[in-house]
Amino acid sequence: MKPAQSTLRRLRRLSLVLVLLAGFAMIVWWVLRPTEVTTVTPERGEAAEIVYATGEVEPHDWAQLAPLANGRIEYLCQCEGEWVEAGTVLARLDDREAQARLEELTTRAEQTTDDLARMERLANQRAVSRQELDQARSDASRARALASAQNTLLDHHVLRAPIAGKVLRQDAEVGEIAGPDQVLFWVGEPSRLEVVAEVNEEDIPEVESGQKVLIHADAFPEQTLNAEVMRVTPKGDPVARTYRVYLALPQDTPLRIGMSVEANIITRVVENAQLLPIEAFQQDAVFVVDDGKAQQRQLEVGIRGTERVEVLEPLEEGTEVIVPWPTDLSDGAKVTTSAGDDA
Missing domain, CATH: 2.40.30.170 (Efflux pump adaptor protein, beta barrel domain)
Known part of the structure; x- marks a missing residue:
């Protein structure tokens, strides 16, 4: 082998070794390099428990108004947004059937009242028994009660404002069928x-x-x-x-x-409380930076808000706290810091 070739081969081997050493050094530096973290210092402020x-x-x-009877709407006041007094008629349902029933019951009540008067005259003449007189009184009383109840049902076809106020909302239209399960008006003081x-x-x-x-x-x-x-x-x-x-x-x-x-x-x-961002915590623990190393520290905390947490045993002023909580950082790892926003 020629001397020149041997020297060239040794230089190539030396270059390869140097490349490997440089790569190894880069790996070691990468593994041992300090991790860059963002830190904040505790601040003083108001902690509120909510x-x-x-x-x-x-x-x-305010009041919601629904009809007490079922029926077709034949009148609506069209007064949404307007002020109404208590008792103002806001809606009326078709009451023809109820009116006819009332007339029938009223006629029946008048008839039984006349019958009772006749039976009382006959009783005074001892022409009817006490039992027949009592039955006439019962029939007349029942007929009057039915007529009175029907008169109340007839009134259920009319919706009146229960209080003075503005008509806040009005639903339904004339011609629709309404009932007790449908609120037609909201009336109140806005x-x-x-x-x-x-x-x-x-x-x-x-x-x-x-x-x-x-x-x-x-x-x-x-x-x-x-x-x-x-x-x-x-x-x-x-x-x-x-x-x-x-x-x-x-x-x-x-x-x-x-x-x-x-x-x-x-x-x-709590006034003048020491506060840290909630992102710095994992449960009650934080990482602080001490002499270039990350140190995990368990804290006693008080009010935990949506953004900040009250620290009951205050940290020293100026303590650097890593934020957010470093998920891939081990206790004692070397770090370099950059300042974040204040707590």
Whole structure:
């Protein structure tokens, strides 16, 4: 073998070894390199414990009107959005059949009354028995009762406003068949609104009158609206396992009747609490950075909100806490940090 070829071969082997060493060094560096993490430091602020509920906006004073009889609608006031006084006729059903029945029963009542008067005259002359007189009295009383009941049923064909207020909504049209299972009108006072909310039974012990409430509605996505707990119904729904809570709205609320809302009832507030983002936690544990290493630390926490968590045993000011919780980081691993948003 020529010397030049031997030297070339040795250089190739040396180059291969150097490439392998460089690759190995890169692997070692990659494995042992510090992991880059984002950290925040604890901040001070207000921690609020809340009870979540959903509800619907309703007038404080209002009524639903459905006919007490079945029949074809022959008159509707067409007064949706207008103010009506108590007793105003809002609708009338076809009452011809009921009217005919009333006339029949009235005639029968008059006849039995005349019969009773005749029987009383005969009784005074001892021409009829006591039993016959009692039967005449019973027939007359029953006929008058039937006529009176039919007169009441006739009145059921007329819908009158039970309270003074605005006609909030009107359903159905003239000519349609209506009955007791169909609400035709909603009448109420729209200037005094409230939210009727449902609260889970496990949360209701924390709710009481006077508590502040934050309201969110899809109709006003950029606004947080205010309300206040007015009262809690004493009896819950054992099927849904909820309690009804009434939330008073301010006079200037932009909410409208019938809107669905989400309510956060503030049951407790802690001032100047130390707070961390909820994303930093796995249960009650966080990772802090100490001397370039990630150290897992178990914390005692208090109020756990939707965004932040109260730390009861405060961390030292300036402590770097990794956020979000690093799922692939082991305790004691080397890290490099970059500052995230404040807690």
